[in-house]
Amino acid sequence: MYQSFYLPTKIISGWGSLQELPGEALKWGGRALVVTDPGIRSAGLLEKVEAVLAAGGVACTVYADVQANPTIQNAEDAAKLARESGAQLLIAVGGGSSIDTAKSAAVLLNNGGSLADYVGFDRFANQPAPVIAIPTTAGTGSEVTLVAVMADPASHRKFTVGSTRMMPKVALLDAELTMGLPAMVTAYTGMDALTHAIESYTSITTQPLTDAVNLSTITSIFEHLPTAALRGDNKQAREAMLYSSCMASMTCNSTFLGLVHAIASPVCAVCGAAHGMACAVLLPAVMDYNLPVAQKKYAKIALAIGAADRSESERDQAEKAIGAVRRLSEEIGIPRRLGQIGVKEEQLDQIAGAAWNYPQALSNCRRAAKADVEALLRAIL
Known part of the structure; x- marks a missing residue:
């Protein structure tokens, strides 16, 4: 039985490393969709990310409605907004819920359909849109994983969409963003x-x-x-x-x-x-x-x-x-x-x-x- 270890995600870490975000984003395009949740907005972290992006010449639209247990609807709404705004990449800011939503929306942006069409592994044809993940909690580690765990409220079930192609292009680990975590x-x-x-x-x-x-x-x-x-x-x-x-x-x-x-x-x-x-x-x-x-x-x-x-x-x-x-x-x-x-x-x-x-x-x-x-x-x- 053979074994493998694969990590295509670039990891940038260090106090204040958020300042590296614009340079990384511009490698994938000048317009981004920021995916986050209401708590990140109310804590002032979204404003901080937006300011860094603006200073670096990256235009962004914000989807800030991710739920604690993110749903199919969250992913589809984020993908719709990304498509309408002409986003070339997605930037996830938050815990695993925001990162998984961004990864799922990235699949939908380049493949269409419903997220329910892609349950399982490698069920989509096209490469997802690029994702930069900025975790603000130290737990899920979704910034370097190949899956997104999403919820279907209608069936009261969670499901997984997965592929190595879904792994974020960049994981930006700036512990300064976790300082206000309860x-x-x-x-x-x-x-x-x-x-x-x-x-x-x-x-x-x-x-x-x-x-x-x-x-x-x-x-x-x-x-x-x-x-x-x-x-x-x-x-x-x-x-x-x-x-x-x-x-x-x-x-x-x-x-x-x-x-x-x-x-x-x-x-x-x-x-x-x-x-x-x-x-x-x-x-x-x-x-x-x-x-x-x-x-x-x-x-x-x-x-x-x-x-x-x-x-x-x-x-x-x-x-x-x-x-x-x-x-x-x-x-x-x-x-x-x-x-x-x-x-x-x-x-x-x-x-x-x-x-x-x-x-x-x-x-x-x-x-x-x-x-x-x-x-x-x-x-x-």
């Missing part, structure tokens, strides 16, 4: 990044290159997330989390994810919880479920983060890794139970049935039947 958003987006790293590290398609990146990322998140969440004005912690988020998602393109993400998608679809929050609540429980087959990897995590020492048994080390994840969640204020984020008992059968069929479940290190998923959900309801 503590709880910092907490659950950071736990999303940790979930990416742990699920990628234990995936059935893991490889030595991704193992090295993921173990380093996990260590960095344990070191810096509490500070970023609880003392949000700490520049070092903010930068470290933004890099960690990007690194974790770089590996997911090659390894895919696991059961946390398979369950989180239907959880968000049925109760409207934020993706990162759902992942954060689910992660310790899924780690418990995966322990019989992931013991060796979990033990390595425990040693890397200093939660265990080499004199202990591998099983004890692995259990301490799971305990460390639980303590980290508690320290930064993550709820422990699904009921606290809006999940109801009558929804568990629907969630379990959907999760079992999500593609992320196929790369989980331990196979899970629908009954396994439902039992896991009930244990943390």
Whole structure:
């Protein structure tokens, strides 16, 4: 079985690196559609991006209606506005919701039709319009991934549109843009990044290159997330989390994810919880479920983060890794139970049935039947 690692996205990082945006945008054209959400506008970040673009000679139109769980309609509305304004590229500013919407709209701009026509991988013919991604949260890492996760409110389901051709041309990591992020958003987006790293590290398609990146990322998140969440004005912690988020998602393109993400998608679809929050609540429980087959990897995590020492048994080390994840969640204020984020008992059968069929479940290190998923959900309801 062969392995591959592919990253066509140019990554620009550093404090104040937003100033590089006009030069990168002009490589793809002088007119852009900025895709963002109401929170970015109200926080003043959109105005800052617009000013940098104007100073650099890039004209832009703004689509600022992206929802927390972005929908087919968000992508189609953004594509329509891009077409009407003559945009030659899309600039996503925000979290994964804005970036995924921009990636989806870029597909529609050059291929037409409805986003529902392209569910799955490589379902479109034409190269999408170029996308520059500027993350303002340290969590999803969508700025370097080959997928967009979108919602269909009519069916209460999330779905994936994916292709290496959808990967942004540029990821611009300026931690200054994350400084105003609220503590709880910092907490659950950071736990999303940790979930990416742990699920990628234990995936059935893991490889030595991704193992090295993921173990380093996990260590960095344990070191810096509490500070970023609880003392949000700490520049070092903010930068470290933004890099960690990007690194974790770089590996997911090659390894895919696991059961946390398979369950989180239907959880968000049925109760409207934020993706990162759902992942954060689910992660310790899924780690418990995966322990019989992931013991060796979990033990390595425990040693890397200093939660265990080499004199202990591998099983004890692995259990301490799971305990460390639980303590980290508690320290930064993550709820422990699904009921606290809006999940109801009558929804568990629907969630379990959907999760079992999500593609992320196929790369989980331990196979899970629908009954396994439902039992896991009930244990943390």
